[in-house]
Amino acid sequence: MPNLKEFTHSMLKRFACCLLWLFIQPLHAEPLYWSATKGSTQLILFGSLHVGSDQLYPLPDQLAQKLKQSAGLVVETDIRNQSNITLPATTVSSEQVLSDEQLFVLDGIAQQLRLDAQQIRQLPPWSASLILQMRQFLEMGYQADKGIDLYFMQQAEQHQLPVLSLETLQFQVDLLAHLPNSGQELLVSLLDEWENNTQLTECMIESWKKGDEKNLLQMLTLTGMSAELEAQMLTERNQDWAEKLTHPHFLPQQGKPYLVVVGTLHLIGKQSLLNILKQKGFSIQQLNQSQTASCSFL
Numbered sequence: 001m002p003n004l005k006e007f008t009h010s011m012l013k014r015f016a017c018c019l020l021w022l023f024i025q026p027l028h029a030e031p032l033y034w035s036a037t038k039g040s041t042q043l044i045l046f047g048s049l050h051v052g053s054d055q056l057y058p059l060p061d062q063l064a065q066k067l068k069q070s071a072g073l074v075v076e077t078d079i080r081n082q083s084n085i086t087l088p089a090t091t092v093s094s095e096q097v098l099s100d101e102q103l104f105v106l107d108g109i110a111q112q113l114r115l116d117a118q119q120i121r122q123l124p125p126w127s128a129s130l131i132l133q134m135r136q137f138l139e140m141g142y143q144a145d146k147g148i149d150l151y152f153m154q155q156a157e158q159h160q161l162p163v164l165s166l167e168t169l170q171f172q173v174d175l176l177a178h179l180p181n182s183g184q185e186l187l188v189s190l191l192d193e194w195e196n197n198t199q200l201t202e203c204m205i206e207s208w209k210k211g212d213e214k215n216l217l218q219m220l221t222l223t224g225m226s227a228e229l230e231a232q233m234l235t236e237r238n239q240d241w242a243e244k245l246t247h248p249h250f251l252p253q254q255g256k257p258y259l260v261v262v263g264t265l266h267l268i269g270k271q272s273l274l275n276i277l278k279q280k281g282f283s284i285q286q287l288n289q290s291q292t293a294s295c296s297f298l
Contacts, residue, residue, distance in 0.1 A: 030209075030210070030211045031060075031063075031288060032211045032216075032264060032286075032288055033046040033287050034267070034274060034284055034285060034287060035257075035284070035285045035287055036277050036282040036284050037282060038246075038277075038280070038281050038282040040255045041245075041251065041254060042256065042257035042258070043074075043245060043258055043277075043282075044066050044258070044260065044287075045267055045274065046063065046066075046148075046259065046260065046261050047262070047263070047266075047267050047268075048075075048076075048147075048148045049147055049148040049208070050144060050147045051134075051137045051142040051143060051144050051146070051147050052142060052143065052147045052148060053141050053142050053143065056146060056148075057146075059148075066257070067155055067156065067159065067161070068159055069257070070257050070259045071161075071162075071256035071257065072161045072163065072164060072253070073152055073153065073156040073161055073162070073258070073259050074164045074165075074245070074251075074258050074259065074260040074261070075149055075152070075164070075260075076165070076172075076261075076262050076263065077165050077166070077169045077171075077172055078165045078169075079149060079150060079169065080153060081168075081169065082169070084170075086170065086173075088174065088178075090123070090182075091182060092124055092125070093122050094106065094121050094123055094124065094128045094187060095121040095122065097182075097184040098125075098187070098188070103121065105191045106121065106128070106187075106191060107121075109132060109191070110132075113132065113136065113139065115132075115135065124177065124182040125182050125184045125186060125187035125188075126177060126183025126187070127183075128187055132190060136197065148261060149261060152259070152261050164250065164251070166240075166244055166262070175232065175233075185229050186229075189223065189224065200219075200297070202295070203215070203219075203296070203297060204216075206295050207219065207293040207295070208264070210290065210291040210293050211289070211290035211291065212290060212291065212293040213268055213290060214292075215293045216264065216265075216268055217268055217269060218296070218297045222297050230271075234266060234269075234271065235271040238276055241273055242276040242277055245277070246280055
């Protein structure tokens with residue numbers, strides 16, 4: 001069995017918006033993406049997938065062209081910059097915040113994934129949640145090394161385009177670690193939905209590849225994320241990103257579009273990055289062709 005501390009650190013290097021919700025598209029997919037324009041500031045905003053597989057590529061030609069014609073790439077965080085990441089000290093363990101029934105479920109999942117349940121119990125909830133989720137992705141054949149974020153960063157490097165980060169990886173690690181009870185809600189939610197994960201994943205994949213924004217919004221609503229967690233993980237970050245994307249010092253080359261690749265959930269909903277940009281005077285236009293998924297989360 002791999003060393004859990006090393007496994008956690010490896011998965012953190014691949015972390016970008018949040019765990020369960022961001023998935024895979026096949027070759028023929030039309031992923032969700034938009035243009036946002038205000039004066040000389042031009043953005044192409046693309047909903048990212050943080051894990052992937054070989055079947056994900058190649059991406060639609062128009063996306064490759066958007067990157068080639070851009071002034072640069074903007075991502076949540078440059079996961080290639082992995083130096084000096086400090087894992088916060090454990091102050092609350094998963095064992096301390098879970099009920100006996102929840103611990104029983106946790107032990108069963110750990111056994112299913114061939115992980116040491118006792119070691120998982122001693123991890124902070126945010127870390128345990130991340131390990132279980134990423135391990136499940138690996139079991140399903142999806143890897144962070146083949147995610148959209150990293151792919152576009154590699155392409156930008158080949159085209160000698162700058163890569164700009166909205167956040168540092170350390171910020172994202174600290175964000176998770178400082179959630180209430182070290183991310184108890186993330187772990188409890190994962191445990192509660194574990195038996196349905198396969199079906200949910202299948203529907204999310206179909207919704208993703210068809211660009212079904214309505215279905216993805218339905219999924220977000222049904223996750224039951226608390227207002228506090230949604231504010232910390234989505235809304236507050238969207239507001240911060242919007243400020244950066246409208247500041248000329250962050251995007252130095254005006255008059256040419258930047259390709260912005262962020263987690264899909266940041267681009268949908270009332271408090272989305274797109275809506276915040278619209279409130280700031282940007283003209284928003286959806287560029288992909290969407291279809292309705294045959295599945296439903298209701």
